[in-house]
Amino acid sequence: MTVNTEAGLSTSPAGSKRERHLPGVEGVWVFVYADMAVFALMFGCFMWDRHQAPELFESSRQALSLNFGGVNTLILLTSSMLVVLGVDALKAGRTHLAPGFFGSAAACGVAFIVSKILEYGYKFDAGIGLTSNAFFQYYFIMTGLHLGHVAVGTIIIAVLAAKSRSERPGCSVALYEGGATYWHMVDLLWVCIFPLLYLVR
Amino acid sequence: MDEQTKIFYQKLSIFMGPIFVTTFVIFWGWLGNNLPPPHPDWPAQAFTDRYVNNLAEIRVGFLVALVTICLYLPWTAYVTTRMKRIETGPYPVLAYTQLLGGCLTVIVVSISMWCWVVAAQRPERMPEITQMLTDAGWLMNDTLYMCTTMQMWAMALCILHDKKAKVPVMPNWACYLTIFCGATFFPASLTAILRDGPFAYDGLLGYWVPYPAWLIWMYIASYFLLGDLKRRVEVGEGEEAPLPVASTLRPAAAVAKQTIS
Numbered sequence: 258m259t260v261n262t263e264a265g266l267s268t269s270p271a272g273s274k275r276e277r278h279l280p281g282v283e284g285v286w287v288f289v290y291a292d293m294a295v296f297a298l299m300f301g302c303f304m305w306d307r308h309q310a311p312e313l314f315e316s317s318r319q320a321l322s323l324n325f326g327g328v329n330t331l332i333l334l335t336s337s338m339l340v341v342l343g344v345d346a347l348k349a350g351r352t353h354l355a356p357g358f359f360g361s362a363a364a365c366g367v368a369f370i371v372s373k374i375l376e377y378g379y380k381f382d383a384g385i386g387l388t389s390n391a392f393f394q395y396y397f398i399m400t401g402l403h404l405g406h407v408a409v410g411t412i413i414i415a416v417l418a419a420k421s422r423s424e425r426p427g428c429s430v431a432l433y434e435g436g437a438t439y440w441h442m443v444d445l446l447w448v449c450i451f452p453l454l455y456l457v458r
Numbered sequence: 459m460d461e462q463t464k465i466f467y468q469k470l471s472i473f474m475g476p477i478f479v480t481t482f483v484i485f486w487g488w489l490g491n492n493l494p495p496p497h498p499d500w501p502a503q504a505f506t507d508r509y510v511n512n513l514a515e516i517r518v519g520f521l522v523a524l525v526t527i528c529l530y531l532p533w534t535a536y537v538t539t540r541m542k543r544i545e546t547g548p549y550p551v552l553a554y555t556q557l558l559g560g561c562l563t564v565i566v567v568s569i570s571m572w573c574w575v576v577a578a579q580r581p582e583r584m585p586e587i588t589q590m591l592t593d594a595g596w597l598m599n600d601t602l603y604m605c606t607t608m609q610m611w612a613m614a615l616c617i618l619h620d621k622k623a624k625v626p627v628m629p630n631w632a633c634y635l636t637i638f639c640g641a642t643f644f645p646a647s648l649t650a651i652l653r654d655g656p657f658a659y660d661g662l663l664g665y666w667v668p669y670p671a672w673l674i675w676m677y678i679a680s681y682f683l684l685g686d687l688k689r690r691v692e693v694g695e696g697e698e699a700p701l702p703v704a705s706t707l708r709p710a711a712a713v714a715k716q717t718i719s
Contacts, residue, residue, distance in 0.1 A: 282630050282634075283630055283631050284618075284630040284631045284632075284633055284634030284635070285634060286631075287631040287634050287635050287638070288634040288635070288637060288638045291635065291638045292638060292641075295642065295663070295667060298656075298662060298663065298667065299656070299663065302655070302656040302662060302663075306655070387651060387652075388651065388652075391655070394652065394655065394657075398645070398648065398657060402644070402645065405644070
């Protein structure tokens, strides 16, 4: 069974002007926007509470490891690029390259999860937890929910890597574009979370 | 039972969904004083005061809501049977997952209201006990949401995989929205740990996002289920006649006949 992609694609009648192509299926975009709206609410709550106690948030922020955050950002940006290359390879008919790109992207996802677990471990060792203060509450919840997204995304990209092994040139890329769209969202959310938690003074 | 009567009960079952949502908002939300909900960080006495000052409303609200929550059952039954038409064959696991999720949703939400009915039965007791019953009711909903999430995901996945229908039961976007609405409950698990801020059981992400998402989803799903029923009655389901199989077999049979002769 594969996801019904035809239903979502914009069906342009033959002969009419070619419509702009929406990557993936429309549903993926609805999901992505709704999900980002929830994160935006969370960012709003964070900014509001930060406004209430700027000293506490600033002093707590300094306890975060910029190295971990920076490496996390690099890992996700790299994996996003690998996914783009994978989808491009499928579109250009170089299907033999796609499994390698998607596989490496999934490996980046695993690397991100491992580095986050290490980061949490150091925080717990330092006696910092979810209930330490308002800042660390947001830190653990926002990065934790994001980590959940990364875990789901890694599984999706790994499945796409396995599936792309049997693709032939000219195959439908809607499924791959959908997975890539989700993965880019995960990346984008991190690009928002990283400055918000680790950098903003 | 004749066809007209069957269709009538099918339509009635779908309508039970929006009727449930409406009664839930009125009796659970408004009369039950859950708009806004109590604040988990209140002192115990505030919980007692909340029941004492609004005793009749809260009692009527939850007692009626406990009855109307069961309207969720025929709705779930219709969705199950509709999914079985898509997931044909003897192993309709998605349809049954959806059925189990729907049934357990009724029990989870009922037990949470039952805690509040117990709290309202004898509000003059020690405030700490009333506080505990209120907390217990909220945490019932906010930690056992996965039953509902499974129901929503099973339904969305089944409809997304429907290859036979020319027009699917729900459009692609509505299926993905269903998956999203089911996932909005995940942050609600934090209500068990945090008593203040957006992740508490009266918070933005513990209450104001997931509960409306669930209820709005039910309206959207019911709207498309009704449209699908109308289409089904007018045009027929299509999959009942084994036409695609016959049409693929016919040329092959013709070729076989020719080679034999």
